[in-house]
Amino acid sequence: MQTCLELAESGRVDVLRAGIWKPRTNPGCFEGIGIKGLAWMANAKKATGLPIAVEVATGKHVESALEFGVDLLWIGARTTVNPFSVQDVAEALRGSDIPVLVKNPMHADLALWAGAVQRLQAVGVKQLGLIHRGFSSFGESRYRNAPMWHLVLEMRRKMPELPIICDPSHICGNRHLLQSVAQEAADLNFDGLMLESHCCPSQAWSDAAQQLTPKDLIELIDAINWRKVSADKPDFQEKLEAMRSQIDQYDAELLAILSKRMDITEQIGVIKRDNDVTILQASRWDEIVQRILDNSEQLQLSREFLHILMNAIHMESISRQNKVMNLR
Numbered sequence: 001m002q003t004c005l006e007l008a009e010s011g012r013v014d015v016l017r018a019g020i021w022k023p024r025t026n027p028g029c030f031e032g033i034g035i036k037g038l039a040w041m042a043n044a045k046k047a048t049g050l051p052i053a054v055e056v057a058t059g060k061h062v063e064s065a066l067e068f069g070v071d072l073l074w075i076g077a078r079t080t081v082n083p084f085s086v087q088d089v090a091e092a093l094r095g096s097d098i099p100v101l102v103k104n105p106m107h108a109d110l111a112l113w114a115g116a117v118q119r120l121q122a123v124g125v126k127q128l129g130l131i132h133r134g135f136s137s138f139g140e141s142r143y144r145n146a147p148m149w150h151l152v153l154e155m156r157r158k159m160p161e162l163p164i165i166c167d168p169s170h171i172c173g174n175r176h177l178l179q180s181v182a183q184e185a186a187d188l189n190f191d192g193l194m195l196e197s198h199c200c201p202s203q204a205w206s207d208a209a210q211q212l213t214p215k216d217l218i219e220l221i222d223a224i225n226w227r228k229v230s231a232d233k234p235d236f237q238e239k240l241e242a243m244r245s246q247i248d249q250y251d252a253e254l255l256a257i258l259s260k261r262m263d264i265t266e267q268i269g270v271i272k273r274d275n276d277v278t279i280l281q282a283s284r285w286d287e288i289v290q291r292i293l294d295n296s297e298q299l300q301l302s303r304e305f306l307h308i309l310m311n312a313i314h315m316e317s318i319s320r321q322n323k324v325m326n327l328r
């Protein structure tokens, strides 16, 4: 209640959210206060005048949330991965007009994300949106859940009518990266942010490292630069158009060169086929990648980008050679 009151007083928060049922990876962790917390949330709504939101994972959760006057629901990442659970939630939502946000599934599977949205649309949920909370990945990373922004941009392309909220708290897993991730989301035209706050973060029963005090949360929000999608000034438009036409020309040149490169790979495929030589030539490929990466500084292109680009080129080469190999 103390956290809610401080946030409401700032006038900078639109919705209060709380995890009443919290799916945790390890048993024995705090798994949420359960249904009695809904009454606390209803009190917070009364005291602050702000709408309230909870995560639901089952049809029963939906029924309870609706009973307590919850204003907005979200489906968590662990639920989005399971079509049975999403369907159960969807059935309980039939006939209700409550808005629902769908978090991306834990792993990078856009079809699963879209599928969850479609299940909700099929039962008549009209007010829908998406939440980006990052994707689990194996190994060391500065993020708890890798943002993989390109996947979210692709999802936005597939479902442009849906608003999309970023959840930097779950992406970062610690409070130090929150500002930069929140700004990145703003720069990628996200429609809002979902951030965790606790009046005394060190005492939070879950995800303590990613909680911000209400004061710090407001500072973070105020420091974000929400830029506009375009600017009307003629000077800006003229310069932009000139540079865009240069880009169009370079793209055309790039693709023409790529197409020529692929023709050569195909010819190599033919002589490999005739001489029974394997497609993959690991040491030649290593040599190419090494040479290109050594030039990354001079080209002012990041090693990460060059790696992804060269991998894509190599995979296409291999697929072209695969086709001619099997033509004999």
Ligand SMILES: O=C(O)C(=O)C[C@]1(C(=O)O)C=C[C@@H](O)C=C1
Pocket (backbone or CB within 6 Å): 265, 268, 269, 279, 280, 281, 282, 284, 285, 288, 313, 314, 317, 318
């Ligand atoms: O040099 C070759 O043998 C090729 O087939 C060309 C090429 C490439 O695209 O550069 C493609 C596949 C090999 O693994 C190595 C290199």
